[in-house]
Amino acid sequence: MIQPGETIHCSSGQSWVISHLIGSGKCCDVYAADIQGSEEAKTAIKFYKEGQRYDCACRREKSLLNVVFQEQGPVAQLVQAKDHGVWHGRPYLVQELLSLSLCQLRVKTGEEGLTVWLCQKLVRDTLRALLRIHRSGFVHADLKPSNLMWSGADGCLKLIDFGLSFHVEDQDVGRVQSPGYEAPEAVTWNSGATCRTKLSSHIDMWSMGCLLLWMLTGKKLPQIEECGQSCVNCKTVDNKEKCKYGAIACEMIGKILSGKQHGTREAMDLITGLLKCIPGQRLSCEQALQLPFFSVVFEPTFKDLLVLPTCIVRLVNTVDRGDLQDVEVLKEIKTDIEAECSLFGMVESCVIPTEGAGVEKVFVKYRNADHAEKAFEKLNGRMFNDRTVITTFFCTEAFQNQQYF
Structure with a gap:
């Protein structure tokens, strides 16, 4: 057990003093820490649990971030890993200390859904992060509110936690995504049933649609069907109707946005472009960022400027x-x-x-x-x-x- 006041001596020669526990997950505990002898510099240290499984998750996260930053250059919307090592048998990553998660942000606003201005800002940041990792051939595979955290220093949302991430060429891919954000093909994959569709970056784009829906309404998309079972609308020859999942999402946000803020149609177009049961029909990050939703000028509310x-x-x-x-x-x-x-x-x-x-x-x-x-x-x-x-x-x-x- 890591104790407050304990000093961690990193491989770079830097020493950090553990301050307090920030949070715990299935595979790791995250602590805030201060640089030894200074009250200014602060960081987050992610201690993975002992065992080969968790050691692999740590190495996967470190490797992915190193590859992306080497190939793509600095990416403000991705968490930075500053150092790594093993402490008392537990692998760890030293990362930048971030402010609050997307879940905490929604609680802070006191509203069921976020404003369209906030959604535009946060979704753009998330798509920029996904764009870079997709270009390097990686899939995040666990996009959800708790894996997106705000950085006051950079003024943007950052994508974190690459424990389930994989490369598109990987042959051995384990369980991916979390309930409420699983793409149809991921539901089948996680059930252990045979799936004709190979997992790809398309699963991140499904999660992105679910995430925007959650931001706007505070609700998750209802459980979806499994891989290979296209919805009724997508099975039709002319495919004139929206995929039923996009249609459900539009119905969920229509009453909330209608008559309150402009941009309703643009938000719906983005969601329906992401929530398609056929993976290859979903928007890519590049395509999504070109949609009118990101060119509409929204005005922040007074509260928007208080919470971030x-x-x-x-x-x-x-x-x-x-x-x-x-x-x-x-x-x-x-x-x-x-x-x-x-x-x-x-x-x-x-x-x-x-x-x-x-x-x-x-x-x-x-x-x-x-x-x-x-x-x-x-x-x-x-x-x-x-x-x-x-x-x-x-x-x-x-x-x-x-x-x-």
Whole structure:
């Protein structure tokens, strides 16, 4: 049993001090750890259970990530493995410490389903991660909410846990996917029955459709049929009707989205393109990312900007429009804000737009996401310039593109 306070000496020469247990699964326990002698650097260490089965899972995950990063270059949407080794007979991987899982995010929002803006952002991140591993010939094979975690440092969702992953050329593939996210052919495969369809990246795309449905409705797709048993609509010669699974999904989200937000049709088109009982008819990552769903501009709600921590804090009700017209006054205000914000960590930049949707707001970028979270909490409700400050986080991509709102 790993104990808090225990020091792990890694192969790279780095030493990490175990802080606390983050979570446990069937094959591993994940702990938060601090670099020895520093309170700033933090990481996650994934300790696999003892045994050949778990040793293979550890090596598979490490190998997959190494191959993908070597072939595809840096991939922000994939968790990074920084080091590995064996501690007291247990293989481990040192990975970046992430904020919260997709399951925890939905609980945090307090809503049954996520907003379309959040879904667009999170699905795009997930597809970008899958795109890279598919290009290297790998299949994740366990795409579900608990295997997607938010990174405040990078401002994106990251794909984790490659314990069930395989290469498309592998001959010995074990059980894949989790209930509620199993493709029709995976249901047959997992049952041990003969399946005419070889497992491929198409199973990830089915899970992607189930995942988007869950994001929008908070519900899973009902149990599907097995491999080789195409639905009634797909058996027809002209195949004019949607695959029945896509049709069920559309019915589930139709009442939720109709009349509330634009983009309903685009979301349905994406889901029906992914939820097809015939594997080869499902959209690929490249095709999915080209759909109109990702070109529609959705507006985040105020709550959206509260639930996803990033390195950027947005200060609302801080400056007056009249102050923006005087260069010297604006310069003084910016200096005062930077000084106040620096109390919580290293400030990399401070932007005060003088026009556009971001006018009368202040955007402060911290070097460290933890410092941004601290500022977000401590600055909210504080008085500045005779005003009560309201804080939110802000989208990393929008800030980088100088799109302030």
